[in-house]
Amino acid sequence: MKKSLLILLGIIMILLLAACSGDDSSEDTGGDTDDTSEETDSDSEASGDEVTVRIAWWGSQPRHDYTLEVIELYEEQNPNVSIEPEYASWDDYWQKLSPQAAANELPDIIQMDLSYISQYAENGQLADLEQFLGNEIDDSNIAENTIEGGRINDGLYGFNLGSNALSFQYNPEVLAEIGVDEIPDTYSWDEYQSMAQQAADAGYFFDNGMQADVFFNYYLRQNGARLYAEDGSGLGYDDDQLFIDFFTILQEQVDMEATPTPDYLAQLAGPEDDPVVEGEGVGIFQWSNQFVGLEDMSEHTFAFGTPPGENLEDGLFLKPSMYFSISENSEQKEVAADFIDFWVNDVEANKLILGDRGVPVSSVVQEEIADDVSEAQQAVFDYVAWAEENSTPMGAPDPAGAGEIIEQLTNISEQISYGEISPEDAAEHFRTQAESILGN
Numbered sequence: 001m002k003k004s005l006l007i008l009l010g011i012i013m014i015l016l017l018a019a020c021s022g023d024d025s026s027e028d029t030g031g032d033t034d035d036t037s038e039e040t041d042s043d044s045e046a047s048g049d050e051v052t053v054r055i056a057w058w059g060s061q062p063r064h065d066y067t068l069e070v071i072e073l074y075e076e077q078n079p080n081v082s083i084e085p086e087y088a089s090w091d092d093y094w095q096k097l098s099p100q101a102a103a104n105e106l107p108d109i110i111q112m113d114l115s116y117i118s119q120y121a122e123n124g125q126l127a128d129l130e131q132f133l134g135n136e137i138d139d140s141n142i143a144e145n146t147i148e149g150g151r152i153n154d155g156l157y158g159f160n161l162g163s164n165a166l167s168f169q170y171n172p173e174v175l176a177e178i179g180v181d182e183i184p185d186t187y188s189w190d191e192y193q194s195m196a197q198q199a200a201d202a203g204y205f206f207d208n209g210m211q212a213d214v215f216f217n218y219y220l221r222q223n224g225a226r227l228y229a230e231d232g233s234g235l236g237y238d239d240d241q242l243f244i245d246f247f248t249i250l251q252e253q254v255d256m257e258a259t260p261t262p263d264y265l266a267q268l269a270g271p272e273d274d275p276v277v278e279g280e281g282v283g284i285f286q287w288s289n290q291f292v293g294l295e296d297m298s299e300h301t302f303a304f305g306t307p308p309g310e311n312l313e314d315g316l317f318l319k320p321s322m323y324f325s326i327s328e329n330s331e332q333k334e335v336a337a338d339f340i341d342f343w344v345n346d347v348e349a350n351k352l353i354l355g356d357r358g359v360p361v362s363s364v365v366q367e368e369i370a371d372d373v374s375e376a377q378q379a380v381f382d383y384v385a386w387a388e389e390n391s392t393p394m395g396a397p398d399p400a401g402a403g404e405i406i407e408q409l410t411n412i413s414e415q416i417s418y419g420e421i422s423p424e425d426a427a428e429h430f431r432t433q434a435e436s437i438l439g440n
């Protein structure tokens with residue numbers, strides 16, 4: 001009996017050990033599955049982990065205000081996510097970002113500009129966003145060519161936040177004062193200078209100048225060239241006569257007092273003091289998304305016109321107003337991508353943004369906020385829709401070094417306006433500097 005009992009107890013122990021072993025195995029498997037889920041599913045809401053991400057942008061006070069409201073809205077829907085804002089003016093922004101990049105401490109989400117995206121991407125400081133498309137970022141209602149605007153070589157390093165087009169935003173009342181009924185859809189550079197002379201004769205400025213790099217590139221495109229070669233290896237034009245012709249026009253504008261001198265503009269306390277805002281000028285050449293701010297600052301009503309020159313369609317293009325990029329050093333890339341998705345696809349968020357960073361890229365968002373936008377904002381939407389039908393593709397983003405090129409070109413343009421250097425000498429000087437910067 002004792003021997004049988006011992007055998008029975010032995011069998012029971014073996015079965016119990018086997019059962020325990022099976023339970024452990026199950027727990028381990030389940031545990032591994034959970035761990036894997038936590039590792040691969042970084043969705044902060046799913047994991048419940050407290051997450052902090054930093055976001056940086058540049059802009060004016062109204063942009064700061066509504067961006068903070070969008071962040072607050074996102075945090076309400078994602079209570080375990082805390083977003084730390086860092087914002088500044090354009091100049092301060094890039095001065096602050098550079099040492100952060102050198103120290104590998106860039107914010108998780110970076111507002112990025114066309115002129116800097118290649119530099120940061122090629123330095124390995126931006127994450128490829130391709131992995132988030134169709135996952136954290138829903139791109140089903142966004143046109144492919146809109147997304148392509150953030151592509152550098154084989155990677156997507158910036159997500160387009162809105163579409164912009166160059167325009168002439170003018171005061172119809174002042175235009176009538178100088179004896180011109182309307183700005184035609186297309187007009188030659190000679191016709192532009194003729195209207196500018198009428199403005200000067202009537203005691204008005206016609207415009208406050210043209211941003212050198214932006215409108216020189218526009219002029220080059222009208223003449224079958226570009227500011228940069230498609231591969232970014234050098235300048236995109238061979239004939240310096242194009243430089244001479246364009247900057248001679250700008251110099252003549254200042255000479256006839258149809259455009260303020262650089263000194264005059266430098267002494268303005270802010271954009272609120274701009275002569276066009278004050279009703280002392282006809283209009284401003286600038287990007288379409290700046291139209292609402294212009295009207296907000298002024299007591300006057302403005303209208304959209306096109307930039308001057310023959311071959312308008314060749315010169316005009318839709319530009320990503322700016323991008324959101326994710327830093328390569330970010331440890332919260334999926335959360336950062338989720339915030340980008342919220343920014344471009346959430347209707348309530350876009351009722352706060354209202355196209356300030358360009359016309360929304362999502363067709364659904366455009367439709368949903370149509371009744372919420374002001375008359376001025378609708379004018380921006382209409383102009384960009386018109387420009388989309390009357391423009392050509394933007395081409396490759398600006399190459400690394402573009403920021404330095406822009407600074408050089410701006411300085412040279414001012415020297416031309418002051419009469420310190422001739423357009424002929426400036427053309428040669430700029431080519432030497434630009435090719436050195438671009439590595440030729």
